[in-house]
Amino acid sequence: MPPAVESSAPAIGRRSLWAWAAVAALVIANVPLMLCMPLPADAALYDLQAKTALSGGVLYRDIVEPNLPGIVWCHMAIRSLFGWSEVALKWVDLVVVGAITWLLVRLVARRRTADGFESEAGSAVLAGLAFVIIGFYCSTPEWVHCQRDIWLTLPALLAFTLRTQRSVADAANVGQPTALSPIALQVLEGTLWGCAFWIKPYVAVPAAFAVALSLLLMRRRGATWRRLTADVLCVVAGGALTAAAGSAWLVATGTWQPFLEQMLEWNPVYFANGRSRWTLSQYVSLSRDLAPWCLVHIVALPVAAMIVWRTMRTSWRVRPQPDVANHAPDHISALLAALYLGWMLQAHFLQHPFHYCHTPTVFLAAAVLATQWPAPRASRRIANLAFAASIVVAFIQAPCFAPARLAWWSDCITRGAKADVKCALHHRNLPNWVELQPVIEFLRDQNLKDGELTAYNVFLVHLYPEVGVMPSTRYVFLDVLMQVFHDRSDAIQAALADSPQRFVVCSLLENGMSADDIAAAGPGVQETLPPAFPAEHASEFPYCLPLVFRSGQYVVYRVDRDLGQLNTTPRPLARN
Numbered sequence: 001m002p003p004a005v006e007s008s009a010p011a012i013g014r015r016s017l018w019a020w021a022a023v024a025a026l027v028i029a030n031v032p033l034m035l036c037m038p039l040p041a042d043a044a045l046y047d048l049q050a051k052t053a054l055s056g057g058v059l060y061r062d063i064v065e066p067n068l069p070g071i072v073w074c075h076m077a078i079r080s081l082f083g084w085s086e087v088a089l090k091w092v093d094l095v096v097v098g099a100i101t102w103l104l105v106r107l108v109a110r111r112r113t114a115d116g117f118e119s120e121a122g123s124a125v126l127a128g129l130a131f132v133i134i135g136f137y138c139s140t141p142e143w144v145h146c147q148r149d150i151w152l153t154l155p156a157l158l159a160f161t162l163r164t165q166r167s168v169a170d171a172a173n174v175g176q177p178t179a180l181s182p183i184a185l186q187v188l189e190g191t192l193w194g195c196a197f198w199i200k201p202y203v204a205v206p207a208a209f210a211v212a213l214s215l216l217l218m219r220r221r222g223a224t225w226r227r228l229t230a231d232v233l234c235v236v237a238g239g240a241l242t243a244a245a246g247s248a249w250l251v252a253t254g255t256w257q258p259f260l261e262q263m264l265e266w267n268p269v270y271f272a273n274g275r276s277r278w279t280l281s282q283y284v285s286l287s288r289d290l291a292p293w294c295l296v297h298i299v300a301l302p303v304a305a306m307i308v309w310r311t312m313r314t315s316w317r318v319r320p321q322p323d324v325a326n327h328a329p330d331h332i333s334a335l336l337a338a339l340y341l342g343w344m345l346q347a348h349f350l351q352h353p354f355h356y357c358h359t360p361t362v363f364l365a366a367a368v369l370a371t372q373w374p375a376p377r378a379s380r381r382i383a384n385l386a387f388a389a390s391i392v393v394a395f396i397q398a399p400c401f402a403p404a405r406l407a408w409w410s411d412c413i414t415r416g417a418k419a420d421v422k423c424a425l426h427h428r429n430l431p432n433w434v435e436l437q438p439v440i441e442f443l444r445d446q447n448l449k450d451g452e453l454t455a456y457n458v459f460l461v462h463l464y465p466e467v468g469v470m471p472s473t474r475y476v477f478l479d480v481l482m483q484v485f486h487d488r489s490d491a492i493q494a495a496l497a498d499s500p501q502r503f504v505v506c507s508l509l510e511n512g513m514s515a516d517d518i519a520a521a522g523p524g525v526q527e528t529l530p531p532a533f534p535a536e537h538a539s540e541f542p543y544c545l546p547l548v549f550r551s552g553q554y555v556v557y558r559v560d561r562d563l564g565q566l567n568t569t570p571r572p573l574a575r576n
Helices: 014-036 041-054 070-082 086-114 119-137 148-171 183-199 201-220 225-252 256-276 280-290 293-314 328-349 355-371 377-397 409-414 419-425 433-444 458-467 478-484 486-498 515-519
Strands: 453-455 503-507 547-551 554-558
Touching: 014 086, 014 119, 014 409, 014 419, 041 070, 041 458, 070 086, 070 148, 070 183, 070 225, 086 119, 086 148, 086 328, 086 355, 119 293, 119 355, 119 377, 148 183, 148 201, 148 328, 148 355, 183 201, 183 225, 201 225, 201 293, 201 328, 225 256, 256 478, 280 293, 280 355, 293 328, 293 355, 328 355, 409 419, 419 433, 433 458, 433 503, 433 547, 433 554, 453 458, 458 503, 478 486
Parallel strands: 453 503
Antiparallel strands: 503 554, 547 554
């Protein structure tokens, strides 16, 4: 009779069943709300780029984009398979987050099972990890969703899982002759890291941290330099294959030259601008929007640093023992801690101060703490009480538990993502879909063609898919591009003048007017600017054009004369 196969995950008992029931309730309560939240402006821009490429256009030449094309390739695949609806993209986003949650839970389960954690307690820890990841993501602002940092986490975690599996398997051979890991799996790992890199290159930092520590552990177990070199070369070969495939696409579609121009001539200014935005007030604002979940870093950072330091300090001092149970758990914890620290480093010191850049770090922080959840009953009781207290804080503060937000659940099921539903669920009133809807209907009545509409502000990029037209110029995020690339304002103005644009839409609120000054003009559709509009800007673009429609903060101008001067300062209508 064959021996029974031991499960790699803790069994579910009565108490842990309640924990998993709480995870299920959280999912059921929040998925309809997530599907009805508005898409971020970035996702709408990537859709425009995907449509450009799929219709025979050229990326970077037809739309200015400072990032690598990986996310656009994702949108091209998703839109080709599932269509162009908002809900299709949101479903993909939720599936990606679900897959990330499963991978992290699986990693922690392997660590806890190998550590001899009792089944029911271990299953409860896994449920707690899933609860934190899902609750956090369902509490994030809409501009976090469908973003590159979240989507690249999936291939990065797949690559990391392959490396962790090899490290654990190698530990089982301590004291015995070790065989080379299958080359195909090493190349596959590099290919997955490469896919994540095409979405956002900063993933190279946490990848380097995890790979470097794994090589140190391999060397500790007696691996030769030749073997370590072979491991690195196979991973690099996988990344090179991905790089070659992506570069071949760029060349074949005529995108290579515009791509190089964007990377070499435009991006230095773009990155310099991003560094200047790292201020204490910006970081406090970012942390406030991600609270209370981001407070997990207060505990996770020193714990992760301690794990890595302990691993590096002892790896050369203690002779290995041929007992995999004593080594495999430490490998998983140490590599996960290294991945987390590398991710924190690039998110805080290399990237722009955007919320979505920091979202994966909370996922990883929660996983690191889950690997260290105490096994002794007394210590575990204290940890459980601390966790329960943090969940109480989350219930009070986190949007995913807010009664006013959950009250829209039935509307999401029966009505879908209508304008008032979006406004009720979004975290920031940009765009204000209730005020924007009359503008959309007005523009639809104008029988516009591609190139005849200019959305002046970033959050107005949604007008293009709503009206069903492509932008008038390659400068889609017009206001931001004017502010960042001052030296190219003449080229931007020339492109606008040469375009077939018929209408320009701008947001007075995004351009700096206060909400009170705009509201003072009264609600509903108007035909004039608010009385508080600063007259000194009346000669600038687009205010020098005839106003034909206004709904709240949104103003529609008809293009029938010279455009006037561009104002390249941020929020030009703001009072000094």
